[in-house]
Amino acid sequence: MKIRTLITSFNLLFFFVNGVSQNNDSVTIRKLYDYYLTNSNCYSNLNFLTTKIGGRLSGSQQAKNAVEWAKKAMYSAGADTVILQPCMVPHWERGKKEICRLQSNALKLNFLLNCVALGSSVGTGKLGVTAKVIEIKNFEELEHLGEKIIKGNIVFYNVFFDQTKIRTGNAYGETVKYRSRGASMAAKYGAVASLVRSMTSVADNEPHTGNMNYDTSICKVKIPSLAISYIAANKLVESLEKDNKLTVYIETHCQTLNDEPSFNVVGQINGSEKINEFIIAGGHLDSWDNGQGAHDDGAGVVQTIEIISAFKKLGIKPKHNIRAVAFMNEENGLAGGKAYAQYAQSHQEKHIAALETDAGGFTPRSFGVDTIKGLYRLAASWKNLFSPYLIDKIEKVGGGADISPLKELGVPCIGFEPDTQRYFDIHHTAADTFDKINKRELELGAGGIGALIYLIDKYY
Amino acid sequence: MKIRTLITSFNLLFFFVNGVSQNNDSVTIRKLYDYYLTNSNCYSNLNFLTTKIGGRLSGSQQAKNAVEWAKKAMYSAGADTVILQPCMVPHWERGKKEICRLQSNALKLNFLLNCVALGSSVGTGKLGVTAKVIEIKNFEELEHLGEKIIKGNIVFYNVFFDQTKIRTGNAYGETVKYRSRGASMAAKYGAVASLVRSMTSVADNEPHTGNMNYDTSICKVKIPSLAISYIAANKLVESLEKDNKLTVYIETHCQTLNDEPSFNVVGQINGSEKINEFIIAGGHLDSWDNGQGAHDDGAGVVQTIEIISAFKKLGIKPKHNIRAVAFMNEENGLAGGKAYAQYAQSHQEKHIAALETDAGGFTPRSFGVDTIKGLYRLAASWKNLFSPYLIDKIEKVGGGADISPLKELGVPCIGFEPDTQRYFDIHHTAADTFDKINKRELELGAGGIGALIYLIDKYY
Numbered sequence: 037m038k039i040r041t042l043i044t045s046f047n048l049l050f051f052f053v054n055g056v057s058q059n060n061d062s063v064t065i066r067k068l069y070d071y072y073l074t075n076s077n078c079y080s081n082l083n084f085l086t087t088k089i090g091g092r093l094s095g096s097q098q099a100k101n102a103v104e105w106a107k108k109a110m111y112s113a114g115a116d117t118v119i120l121q122p123c124m125v126p127h128w129e130r131g132k133k134e135i136c137r138l139q140s141n142a143l144k145l146n147f148l149l150n151c152v153a154l155g156s157s158v159g160t161g162k163l164g165v166t167a168k169v170i171e172i173k174n175f176e177e178l179e180h181l182g183e184k185i186i187k188g189n190i191v192f193y194n195v196f197f198d199q200t201k202i203r204t205g206n207a208y209g210e211t212v213k214y215r216s217r218g219a220s221m222a223a224k225y226g227a228v229a230s231l232v233r234s235m236t237s238v239a240d241n242e243p244h245t246g247n248m249n250y251d252t253s254i255c256k257v258k259i260p261s262l263a264i265s266y267i268a269a270n271k272l273v274e275s276l277e278k279d280n281k282l283t284v285y286i287e288t289h290c291q292t293l294n295d296e297p298s299f300n301v302v303g304q305i306n307g308s309e310k311i312n313e314f315i316i317a318g319g320h321l322d323s324w325d326n327g328q329g330a331h332d333d334g335a336g337v338v339q340t341i342e343i344i345s346a347f348k349k350l351g352i353k354p355k356h357n358i359r360a361v362a363f364m365n366e367e368n369g370l371a372g373g374k375a376y377a378q379y380a381q382s383h384q385e386k387h388i389a390a391l392e393t394d395a396g397g398f399t400p401r402s403f404g405v406d407t408i409k410g411l412y413r414l415a416a417s418w419k420n421l422f423s424p425y426l427i428d429k430i431e432k433v434g435g436g437a438d439i440s441p442l443k444e445l446g447v448p449c450i451g452f453e454p455d456t457q458r459y460f461d462i463h464h465t466a467a468d469t470f471d472k473i474n475k476r477e478l479e480l481g482a483g484g485i486g487a488l489i490y491l492i493d494k495y496y
Numbered sequence: 497m498k499i500r501t502l503i504t505s506f507n508l509l510f511f512f513v514n515g516v517s518q519n520n521d522s523v524t525i526r527k528l529y530d531y532y533l534t535n536s537n538c539y540s541n542l543n544f545l546t547t548k549i550g551g552r553l554s555g556s557q558q559a560k561n562a563v564e565w566a567k568k569a570m571y572s573a574g575a576d577t578v579i580l581q582p583c584m585v586p587h588w589e590r591g592k593k594e595i596c597r598l599q600s601n602a603l604k605l606n607f608l609l610n611c612v613a614l615g616s617s618v619g620t621g622k623l624g625v626t627a628k629v630i631e632i633k634n635f636e637e638l639e640h641l642g643e644k645i646i647k648g649n650i651v652f653y654n655v656f657f658d659q660t661k662i663r664t665g666n667a668y669g670e671t672v673k674y675r676s677r678g679a680s681m682a683a684k685y686g687a688v689a690s691l692v693r694s695m696t697s698v699a700d701n702e703p704h705t706g707n708m709n710y711d712t713s714i715c716k717v718k719i720p721s722l723a724i725s726y727i728a729a730n731k732l733v734e735s736l737e738k739d740n741k742l743t744v745y746i747e748t749h750c751q752t753l754n755d756e757p758s759f760n761v762v763g764q765i766n767g768s769e770k771i772n773e774f775i776i777a778g779g780h781l782d783s784w785d786n787g788q789g790a791h792d793d794g795a796g797v798v799q800t801i802e803i804i805s806a807f808k809k810l811g812i813k814p815k816h817n818i819r820a821v822a823f824m825n826e827e828n829g830l831a832g833g834k835a836y837a838q839y840a841q842s843h844q845e846k847h848i849a850a851l852e853t854d855a856g857g858f859t860p861r862s863f864g865v866d867t868i869k870g871l872y873r874l875a876a877s878w879k880n881l882f883s884p885y886l887i888d889k890i891e892k893v894g895g896g897a898d899i900s901p902l903k904e905l906g907v908p909c910i911g912f913e914p915d916t917q918r919y920f921d922i923h924h925t926a927a928d929t930f931d932k933i934n935k936r937e938l939e940l941g942a943g944g945i946g947a948l949i950y951l952i953d954k955y956y
Binding site (some may be wrong): 070071073074136180199200202237271399423424425426428429455457460461473474476477480 | 529530533534614659660663664697698859883884885886888889915917921934935936937940950
């Protein structure tokens with residue numbers, strides 16, 4: 037009985053201390069959300085970044101402007117210091133608007149297909165490319181058809197998003213290989229160009245760009261590669277069914293110039309106790325050129341800058357150094373993510389956790405947290421603190437592209453996941469614009485991120 | 497030890513049986529979602545209802561058209577029978593576009609404020625009303641100022657949405673009394689008209705209508721009542737600060753005509769075992785006239801009709817009678833909700849559960865379920881079945897306006913709650929249109945509702 041009483045007392049004490057602690061935390065978190073929902077600069081910052089600077093592909097003047105803007109925005113937010121971390125980034129330019137024209141004498145058809153060149157693709161130049169089209173469902177089919185069928189033709193990867201995937205990112209993950217490797221795979225069998233059905237969850241006429249890679253281990257020849265819209269892909273399929281000898285004329289003027297110097301922009305609140313320990317949260321500053329990079333990933337940039345404002349305005353003095361990182365070159369190279377990890381290593385900075393927000397400024401749903409070094413277990417214990425704020429899940433395994441080099445160094449990583457339903461409707465399109473942002477959704481995401489960083493700093 | 501072993505075995509057995517059962521259910525639920533996400537008619541039905549029929553206020557020709565459409569849509573979905581339940585509904589008409597003009601000689605201002613008459617309001621007629629404006633923060637202030645200040649003037653309820661409320665419905669709940677009772681309260685002190693700041697979560701120029709009631713127990717005089725947009729309200733406040741003698745001219749041509757006969761439309765799948773027991777799920781067919789009634793509540797109507805299609809196409813034969821109910825007159829009278837409950841009583845139909853979906857076609861988040869008769873406890877046991885489909889919460893206390901008369905009869909009620917962040921941006925405005933609907937979000941909501949009805953039928 038004595039031992040039992042002792043255990044019970046201990047449990048009660050633990051419960052009490054824990055209860056009081058969680059109560060204090062819930063008060064602070066409530067204050068954070070009140071700030072985010074009524075006084076934050078997320079929305080106005082994003083308005084400026086997207087509508088005044090606009091699309092900001094690595095190497096472009098807009099990307100340079102975005103670096104300048106981020107530095108100012110971080111100082112305005114109250115950063116103790118802002119670091120510009122240099123990195124060399126690719127400089128690919130789209131050039132004149134792409135043309136993709138379907139032509140069928142048999143069907144008396146001659147019309148444009150909505151298209152966009154894929155990032156890193158070579159251009160056709162002004163002479164363009166005209167060829168017949170071979171529709172392909174997957175790489176196995178491509179290999180099966182082989183050079184005999186493919187050579188001299190345009191390969192068209194007609195692969196749909198799997199709409200039954202509840203989280204749209206899973207559908208994207210299945211199809212994106214046709215965008216990234218499709219050109220080299222097609223070139224291997226002698227194709228003169230490759231087209232891909234846009235990776236999209238909506239049946240509309242927006243073509244979705246995104247990066248592709250020439251994999252010289254597959255084929256040394258570089259062929260032009262484009263995405264066509266969902267509707268354009270349907271039209272092409274329908275026309276091919278009636279006339280498999282139809283041709284498509286492609287004209288693109290994209291080119292890869294010399295690499296350019298650029299920067300990650302890192303805003304820091306200095307820690308009061310752990311002066312060489314760092315907790316970072318970041319999004320990426322670069323975006324595709326065809327839209328405004330609002331959800332991808334202006335949202336992530338402004339959400340993480342806002343951590344600085346929130347902590348400063350509420351007088352939260354973190355133990356660790358807290359950094360908001362605006363990574364450069366996530367879209368077509370990851371130079372910024374790699375440079376960040378190298379900087380951390382060369383400066384012998386101890387990173388205890390890294391969060392990335394790069395899934396849009398939608399209503400928050402969950403955090404994915406790495407299980408290593410106890411971070412997941414700790415974060416899961418805060419579930420009740422997040423539940424009132426629409427973050428209902430703390431899931432195992434976290435990360436993001438920009439922080440993946442840190443993950444390789446053993447840093448526990450966290451991915452912020454908002455609602456995913458609308459993201460791939462506009463992802464990498466001209467429609468990824470500021471008007472697609474809902475202010476409250478953006479701010480609620482920022483609130484969740486800010487609250488998580490606050491708790492990690494306090495308890496980890 | 498023996499007892500312990502027995503308990504363990506029992507637990508294992510329970511776990512096994514329960515596990516197998518949940519496994520079967522998860523297979524069926526997966527099939528339901530696959531259907532909803534790839535083959536359902538939710539989106540095309542909603543397209544027709546909103547863009548071909550449009551806004552459909554009770555008593556209007558469009559509401560009549562909507563009844564005809566719903567009947568056909570339910571038969572097309574495979575309903576065994578479709579019942580038209582008669583009810584008499586109010587017939588209020590907006591008439592010519594409202595005018596609300598701010599006039600200040602001192603400030604040399606003369607401009608229109610975006611406005612919309614509130615449902616059930618009397619009109620000013622073509623002579624209009626011109627008066628000074630008294631800004632009011634709450635009813636206490638109104639009472640404090642009293643007849644001396646209020647008489648002969650226009651009362652302007654300048655009450656903001658509380659943006660710190662995480663669920664926007666809570667902010668709406670706090671402010672809606674100024675829309676519903678504000679006119680009678682103002683008239684009590686001699687006001688000649690009342691204006692209300694739109695109940696909105698976004699700072700834009702859309703005025704939000706909604707019903708108001710003349711409470712003759714407060715005042716017998718009926719004065720015109722309008723909502724002005726958030727931006728118009730800000731302009732009015734700014735102008736009043738500089739010139740509190742400015743006037744506003746109001747002209748509205750709304751009128752209340754004789755009540756009209758109308759109907760709830762009830763599509764039924766006949767139960768195989770419990771031939772006098774009913775599970776219903778409904779939305780409301782009527783909508784405000786100024787928009788298309790897409791989120792409010794075309795979405796709920798098409799989601800619940802889809803239960804019929806889904807069950808029929810997947811060969812799910814329910815034990816109980818399952819009904820999709822398109823309620824009439826939720827917006828300005830609840831005649832349909834009352835008529836449904838009366839019909840159930842007079843036909844001695846035993847209703848075991850009623851669900852309402854009237855919070856928009858957004859990504860699902862939770863169900864609110866009544867604790868009476870064990871329904872909440874049962875539903876909570878299905879949490880793991882819903883978690884993969886983004887429904888992370890089963891909460892206590894459920895309901896909805898249309899099913900509230902059933903609730904009074906002791907029927908356990910359920911409210912479907914999707915994400916609430918965007919709902920009050922467009923609620924009761926001209927912007928509640930089909931283009932605001934995301935197909936997948938709508939279908940995921942329908943899937944959750946269909947799955948819940950399936951489980952209730954099977955286990956309750």
